[in-house]
Amino acid sequence: MGINDQIALETALAARAVAVEAQLRLLLDERALSGEIGRPARLVAAMHHGVLNGGKRLRPFLVMESAALFSADGEAAARVAAALECVHCYSLIHDDLPAMDDDDLRRGQPTVHKAFDEATAILAGDALLTLAFDILASDATALAPERRLALVQALSRAAGVGGMAGGQMLDLDAERNPPDEAGIVRLQAMKTGALIRFACEAGAIVAGAPPQDRERLAEFGSAIGLAFQLADDLLDLTADSGQMGKRTGKDAAAGKATLVELHGPQWARRQLHGLVGQAQALLEPYGARAALLAAAASFVANRRH
Template identity: 55%
Template structure:
């Protein structure tokens, strides 16, 4: 029987060790030596914290196709590096202006704004270098598909574009449906990419990839909706960062639109939608099922 706590903890340990090994001067150097300060800032923004949920999704999706966890790890590390870069940049004064992340000073507070920008830039860049390495997958065609998938999830039509829409919405408000589009891009696109990358590593056919994509899109909506609920209900201590900022900024979310009870009902329905998408995979998809349920029940 699948045990979410055991699997997620094992994945988090593997990701922590993998990032610690990769984010070093010797590994990041070429053609010149990597600058010590930027490497230290990259490590500050990536290590010692986080639930590592996106690498877990890569691992769980790949497991459906009997891919060993260690074979899915390099792609998971690449996704996590993209996620960590986005957090470093989101915390900057020009964006969300946060002082705490995972209970520690944000990178721009621990170092400075310029170093934080460069650390994020480097994490973004090296994520794709890692995907290009033969150790990520023996087949170059698969590596190219992974690079493309992650770029689409992280780029102007994905995470970055969603952040831009969020900024625009803060200034001008959202019309009907625009909140969902923004959140599907800002948060959901990288979750979608994680699941699809695991499926690509596993050699999924078009039908399986379509079903997993439907799961991922629903799971991404559930994750963001749970995040919006926690911004209202959780303490800063539980979250390891400031809470209540959406309301303070007058930001439109589904919680502000529907109220807490309405948002929780939509969350339950969204999780059920994710689970329904997995109906053809049997017990091999129990990991993905558990993660969707965790998204809805998490406390931080």
């Protein structure tokens, strides 16, 4: 990725982050919506802590940029991006709990169960997950009903038993029964890759793009999802907690097998190069319109934190 591409991507990431955070602040207001009875202030504060705490907002960026590829409505795409970020942040809140990965630090700040308490953290995650589907179903997400339904179904499958939640279960099992290489790939495709795949596919759904474009963007998401996890495992092995804003070395400490641990850092770097090429090749039919998505593939593979 050239310096101009990097500057353009960083600018776009920042702009998309501002847009989605503005949506999240509106959605996480303490005022109850029609049909709600009330919103407890402590629960809303915990949700804020888990969501509005920085981060690159990569998944929202992928939703919004994939939608822009087809000239889709930007406001609707921002709401879908916010829904996805609610699911992603719920998963981080629950993942950090003592019963799961038991982390005290997230994005350089105390995790939700440390800043509040475990019960509040569980409820904050539950509420964020539920809110995500409220956002997608709402008339305020100004899309045709069939597109909203498609988004609800796709996100349900990416986040649920056959996607992220199932992947988290496999990850917990891996502490007792280390998987083989195929098992590691399956685990990571579910735990990490499923939401990234959805992020890219969602843009095509928002736009009402043809099925072949939806599948192409989903394949692009699968490639960069695997690259994201490989890069994360590499950083877990080589970076320090200060760089990452969270505890590193935890997979090795827990005895979890990763592809980096199986094959080594040099193999992982070669794989990352190949995955970037694969992802960018999928975008070739879109030409210059996909320049930022192509740059994002390189960014995911080469990130330093």
